[in-house]
Amino acid sequence: MSVKTEPFYLNIGPQHPSTHGVLRLRVTLDGEVIVDVEPVIGYLHRGIEKLAEGRTYAQNIPFTDRLDYLAAMTNNVAYCMAVEKLAGIKVPERGEYLRVIFSELMRIASHLMAVGFFLNDIGAMMTPVLYMWREREKILDMFEMACGQRMMYNYMRIGGMSQDVPEEFLPAVKKFIAEMPRYIDEYDQLLAQNEILLARSKGVGILPRETAVSIGASGPVLRASGVKWDLRKMDPYSIYDRFDFEVPTGQTGDCYDRYWVRMQEMRQSVRIVEQALKQLPGKGSVCADVPQFFRAPKGEAYVCIEAPKGNLGFYVVSDGSIAPYRLHIYPPTLINITAMKDMAVGWKIADLIIIFGSIDVVLGEIDR
Amino acid sequence: MTLLDEFQLFLKTLGWPDWAYYSVPALTGIVIIVAAVLTIVIVFIWWERRLLGRFQIRLGPNRCGPEGIFQPIATAVKILLKEDIVPAKADKVVHFIAPIAVFVPVLMVFAVIPFDKAAILVDLNVGAIYIIAISSLSMLAIFMAAWASCNKYSLIAGLRAIAQMVSYELPVVMSLVGVAMMASSLSMVKIVEAQTLPFILLQPLGCLIFFLGSLAEMNRCPFDLLEADSEIVAGYHTEYSGMKFALFYLGEYGVAFVYAAVITTLFLSGWQGPFLPPVLWFLIKVFLVFTLILWMRATLPRLRVDQLMTFAWKFMLPMSLINLIVVAIEILLVPASLQWVMIVINFGLAAVLILLFSRMFTFGGGRVEV
Amino acid sequence: MKFEHYGLGIAKGMALTFEHLFRKPITVQYPEEKLHTSKRIRGNELVWFPDKCTGCGTCTKACPQGNILLVTHRSEPNRFIVDKFECDTGRCIFCGLCVESCPYNALAMGLKYECAKYRRGDFILNKEKLTASENHRPSAYFRPQFDADLPAQSLLLYDREEGGQKLKFLPLSTRKRGPGA
Numbered sequence: 011m012s013v014k015t016e017p018f019y020l021n022i023g024p025q026h027p028s029t030h031g032v033l034r035l036r037v038t039l040d041g042e043v044i045v046d047v048e049p050v051i052g053y054l055h056r057g058i059e060k061l062a063e064g065r066t067y068a069q070n071i072p073f074t075d076r077l078d079y080l081a082a083m084t085n086n087v088a089y090c091m092a093v094e095k096l097a098g099i100k101v102p103e104r105g106e107y108l109r110v111i112f113s114e115l116m117r118i119a120s121h122l123m124a125v126g127f128f129l130n131d132i133g134a135m136m137t138p139v140l141y142m143w144r145e146r147e148k149i150l151d152m153f154e155m156a157c158g159q160r161m162m163y164n165y166m167r168i169g170g171m172s173q174d175v176p177e178e179f180l181p182a183v184k185k186f187i188a189e190m191p192r193y194i195d196e197y198d199q200l201l202a203q204n205e206i207l208l209a210r211s212k213g214v215g216i217l218p219r220e221t222a223v224s225i226g227a228s229g230p231v232l233r234a235s236g237v238k239w240d241l242r243k244m245d246p247y248s249i250y251d252r253f254d255f256e257v258p259t260g261q262t263g264d265c266y267d268r269y270w271v272r273m274q275e276m277r278q279s280v281r282i283v284e285q286a287l288k289q290l291p292g293k294g295s296v297c298a299d300v301p302q303f304f305r306a307p308k309g310e311a312y313v314c315i316e317a318p319k320g321n322l323g324f325y326v327v328s329d330g331s332i333a334p335y336r337l338h339i340y341p342p343t344l345i346n347i348t349a350m351k352d353m354a355v356g357w358k359i360a361d362l363i364i365i366f367g368s369i370d371v372v373l374g375e376i377d378r
Numbered sequence: 379m380t381l382l383d384e385f386q387l388f389l390k391t392l393g394w395p396d397w398a399y400y401s402v403p404a405l406t407g408i409v410i411i412v413a414a415v416l417t418i419v420i421v422f423i424w425w426e427r428r429l430l431g432r433f434q435i436r437l438g439p440n441r442c443g444p445e446g447i448f449q450p451i452a453t454a455v456k457i458l459l460k461e462d463i464v465p466a467k468a469d470k471v472v473h474f475i476a477p478i479a480v481f482v483p484v485l486m487v488f489a490v491i492p493f494d495k496a497a498i499l500v501d502l503n504v505g506a507i508y509i510i511a512i513s514s515l516s517m518l519a520i521f522m523a524a525w526a527s528c529n530k531y532s533l534i535a536g537l538r539a540i541a542q543m544v545s546y547e548l549p550v551v552m553s554l555v556g557v558a559m560m561a562s563s564l565s566m567v568k569i570v571e572a573q574t575l576p577f578i579l580l581q582p583l584g585c586l587i588f589f590l591g592s593l594a595e596m597n598r599c600p601f602d603l604l605e606a607d608s609e610i611v612a613g614y615h616t617e618y619s620g621m622k623f624a625l626f627y628l629g630e631y632g633v634a635f636v637y638a639a640v641i642t643t644l645f646l647s648g649w650q651g652p653f654l655p656p657v658l659w660f661l662i663k664v665f666l667v668f669t670l671i672l673w674m675r676a677t678l679p680r681l682r683v684d685q686l687m688t689f690a691w692k693f694m695l696p697m698s699l700i701n702l703i704v705v706a707i708e709i710l711l712v713p714a715s716l717q718w719v720m721i722v723i724n725f726g727l728a729a730v731l732i733l734l735f736s737r738m739f740t741f742g743g744g745r746v747e748v
Numbered sequence: 749m750k751f752e753h754y755g756l757g758i759a760k761g762m763a764l765t766f767e768h769l770f771r772k773p774i775t776v777q778y779p780e781e782k783l784h785t786s787k788r789i790r791g792n793e794l795v796w797f798p799d800k801c802t803g804c805g806t807c808t809k810a811c812p813q814g815n816i817l818l819v820t821h822r823s824e825p826n827r828f829i830v831d832k833f834e835c836d837t838g839r840c841i842f843c844g845l846c847v848e849s850c851p852y853n854a855l856a857m858g859l860k861y862e863c864a865k866y867r868r869g870d871f872i873l874n875k876e877k878l879t880a881s882e883n884h885r886p887s888a889y890f891r892p893q894f895d896a897d898l899p900a901q902s903l904l905l906y907d908r909e910e911g912g913q914k915l916k917f918l919p920l921s922t923r924k925r926g927p928g929a
């Protein structure tokens with residue numbers, strides 16, 4: 011462009027319909043074209059890492075729910091696994107399987123939200139969101155059955171989970187898993203081939219493979235760029251080595267690929283849950299015997315798992331008391347959002363919104 | 379001879395003075411039109427919210443009155459009771475005028491819409507041109523609102539509005555010319571009377587282009603860029619509240635009604651239809667068109683601003699030109715008794731053109747090096 | 749970017765939304781229809797059984813919010829009388845850790861979830877308000893002994909016909925309105 015124009019600054023957020031929370035994007039525009047993007051974070055900072063230092067290991071579990079509140083179960087799991095690694099606690103078999111079932115259901119629920127709101131950002135007037143919420147609602151219902159709440163589960167405990175699932179739970183999961191692939195087909199039918207969606211998202215916001223790797227992106231954002239990196243396969247924690255599933259990867263790393271990868275991951279999660287249900291040992295303990303106010307031995311541990319949004323890490327340092335000396339959280343979306351500028355520069359405002367939506371950001375996790 | 383003329387004659391026979399027998403019927407007509415339009419708009423709002431609910435497997439508003447029919451009224455009362463906020467740095471006068479300027483043209487268009495053969499305010503002999511001229515005024519009002527609110531989101535929406543209007547007016551007018559040629563008149567009544575067969579059959583392509591163009595003009599999905607809520611908050615009416623917002627809201631549905639009515643008149647043979655009274659036929663057709671618009675809104679995502687322009691200039695404009703030429707040739711060559719030939723040719727042409735253009739058409743561009 | 753499918757993708761999507769017109773809406777009309785919550789629901793209140801409570805204070809220590817106020821005095825050598833047992837449900841995060849930790853089954857989560865109040869002070873539940881009563885019932889969260897009396901949870905997963913969703917249905921006229929309802 012040879013015409014010189016004056017830059018135009020626009021604050022998107024912290025109150026804006028599609029910032030998925032309270033993120034502020036400081037955008038420099040040239041007409042509608044984006045010259046610079048700078049995410050400003052911290053509006054939802056609650057100091058969870060600091061709060062953790064004053065609370066016992068068990069008391070911290072409810073706080074991890076408040077990190078990525080759309081995938082609270084996986085946060086629970088990651089934190090508990092870190093403490094278990096620190097204290098050398100072994101989770102009983104049934105507990106491990108239930109954890110896998112819950113994490114994968116959680117992944118489906120989180121991806122449903124992500125895809126739904128991504129489509130909503132493109133402008134599909136709530137319809138995909140409401141269709142996807144219908145299935146998410148079913149998952150939340152089942153979670154409520156197991157742990158009593160729909161968002162803040164506080165279900166995992168150090169050494170397993172707080173209580174065994176009720177007897178209605180497994181039939182319900184079976185029914186859900188049997189139905190789910192049909193619903194995913196339906197979502198595909200709704201928009202996957204839609205010309206407008208393709209026009210809006212194919213080739214938009216490309217994150218090249220090298221950039222994705224070098225900024226340390228993870229989760230669907232990384233996999234959409236064509237890197238076959240999934241901790242469940244690369245470094246099988248828990249019992250993920252016992253399941254047979256694929257890691258879908260995209261080719262170009264554009265918004266459509268991120269959308270597509272999420273849709274495929276839901277199908278894979280359904281497969282994992284199916285297998286876990288088959289292998290799930292019958293009655294048995296779900297939690298190792300860990301006292302309520304237990305003291306972890308001196309030392310430190312870091313556990314990183316594949317949360318729905320990417321690699322979620324918990325780093326726990328213990329000085330031998332009943333509370334962690336230091337807890338550090340490595341949130342996936344904080345890293346992924348640093349790719350914003352690489353993806354968005356040169357595109358229009360409308361693209362910025364969908365690029366942002368395709369990263370699937372939850373501010374609770376970024377700001378902690 | 380419209381109802382209005384008859385009323386005038388009647389008053390004349392009563393011996394009313396000149397100014398009275400001219401102005402009284404006119405004012406009565408205007409009041410009736412405004413009342414009818416507002417009622418229908420309210421029904422539209424209710425219909426949209428209920429049907430959109432059902433498309434999204436929920437119920438939609440159903441608390442106020444039977445099936446929630448009074449919900450739009452409750453909403454209106456709520457909106458009217460809200461505080462009217464004017465931004466400190468707004469251009470106060472323009473900010474005040476803009477909502478009125480949006481709503482008035484919408485009402486003005488109805489002067490030439492025939493609800494029935496006789497139920498028309500004025501049967502202008504240039505009705506179609508009048509509609510095009512008046513309805514594009516509201517875009518100017520939208521730009522006024524956008525500029526006056528002193529808000530960056532609004533400004534973006536306003537600039538989009540201008541671009542959108544300039545691009546989509548052309549194909550709309552082109553397809554309208556096709557209709558006018560076929561009816562050999564610009565009067566809305568004559569156009570309806572010329573439709574022994576609805577023009578949608580004779581000019582499917584023209585109808586499609588007019589429909590898509592009018593979607594863009596009334597900011598409906600998938601061309602609802604002016605108020606793309608996920609991008610620019612509420613677009614040009616971000617800074618409006620209270621009564622002024624209500625006018626924008628009514629204006630939006632009013633425009634939808636206008637274009638649904640125009641499409642009905644131009645392509646769906648207006649009030650004509652068997653058995654039922656003409657007014658009812660007209661309203662049924664308007665509702666069908668509006669439902670189609672709604673259905674698209676429930677399904678489709680929206681285009682980006684450059685894709686919107688590309689779509690208008692590379693897809694719709696050439697197609698409407700070809701359509702125009704073909705229709706002109708057909709009118710010259712095909713005798714009126716062989717209209718079915720025209721139907722076959724035009725449907726074939728529409729299919730071929732759409733396939734061909736889909737092949738060749740690229741949205742192009744996208745990323746800009748900065 | 750091209751129109752690869754000649755508009756077929758759009759048509760498919762529109763067909764799907766059209767089909768949804770004929771599906772049953774999933775809406776639950778809330779104040780009239782209420783779904784049965786999970787048996788283990790952690791409702792917005794705690795339920796306390798004074799006769800079982802020994803005043804040991806484990807719950808107060810387990811609470812991550814420091815939310816339970818317990819004042820006791822010693823009566824006999826090994827017995828405590830509970831003078832004060834207060835829980836501020838305005839600060840409570842309903843994590844259930846107190847219930848989980850109580851060694852004497854003296855504390856349970858409540859079933860109620862419609863607990864909006866007009867004053868912050870009303871959120872503080874004292875001994876009387878915490879004690880179990882007819883409309884202040886315990887849920888089965890960590891208290892499987894209450895499991896049997898509670899209705900099965902209505903799951904969206906099952907259709908209404910399949911018996912999954914048993915709904916309480918109140919006719920419009922008996923609906924209470926206004927403050928204090």
Ligand code: SF4
Pocket residue numbers: 810811812813814815816835839840841842843844845846847
């Ligand atoms: S539920 Fe949690 S926050 Fe509430 S009183 Fe019990 S332990 Fe404290």
Ligand code: SF4
Pocket residue numbers: 800801802803804805806807808818849850851852853854855
């Ligand atoms: S833990 Fe149980 S017994 Fe002890 S004080 Fe709390 S409620 Fe009473």
